[in-house]
Each structure stands twice: as C-alpha cells, then as structure tokens.
Amino acid sequence: MTQRATKRPEEFKKPAHWTNDPAPKPQAAKEQADPDGLSPTRYGDWVRKGIAVDF
Template structure:
C-alpha cells in the first residue's frame, strides 16, 4: 500500500490568491417564495418550465 502524503513538498509555494480568511456567510435568497431550481430541478425561461 502506498503511503499517503501528510505534508506539502518543500518546494511548494502558496499561490497569491489563496487566503486563510473564513468562508463568507451565505446570502439570503432574493425571493424566498420562489422555489430554487437547483433544488427542485425546474428552470423557467420566458415563462416556460424546462428541465435539462
């Protein structure tokens, strides 16, 4: 069995866009009465419900 790496290689340098800031809190929905298409699978385009 191959041993799993537990540390980064010594040559590794952290990219400039990486940060240690906490993840931002989720925004409240724009219209809470409207169902989420990612949750229910129905997308509306020009008044017609479509499913991919």
Template structure:
C-alpha cells in the same frame, strides 16, 4: 493501496490570491415576486412561448 497525501509538497508556493479566511456566509435569496408568473427555479419548469420546458 496508495496512501492519501495529507501535506503539500515542500516546494509548493501558495498563490497570491489564496487566503486563509473562511468563505463568507451565503446571502439569503430575495423574495421578490416573479413578474411573469410562477418562478421556474421554484417549480422546475420554464415557460417559453406558452410551452413548459425542462432542462
């Protein structure tokens, strides 16, 4: 069994766009009414030309 690497190689250079700060907290979704009816992200179905479709 191969041991898991726990440290980066000595020649590793951190890219300039990497930061050591934690990821920002997620923003809660806006609770806006759906102008076309039921929200497909809540109910799981999309309606197109009167037909409910699932992805």
C-alpha cells in the same frame, strides 16, 4: 500500502490569492415579484405564448 502524503513538497509555494479565512456565508435569497405570473421554479411549468412547457 502507500502512505498518504501529509506535507507539501519543499519547493511548493502558496499562490498569492490563497487565504486561511473561512468562506463567506451565503446571502439569503430575495423574493421578487414575477411580472409574468406564477413563478416556474415554484410551480414547475413555464408558460410561453399560452402553452405550458415543462423542462
């Protein structure tokens, strides 16, 4: 069985954009009024020219 590498090679240089900071927490979703009626993400159907379309 081949051993797994636990260290980077000596010649490896860390890119300038790498950081050890944790990823930022996601922001809460904002509720927005739907100007065309019911939200398709909530009810599962889009209405286009009077016809319900389900993806």
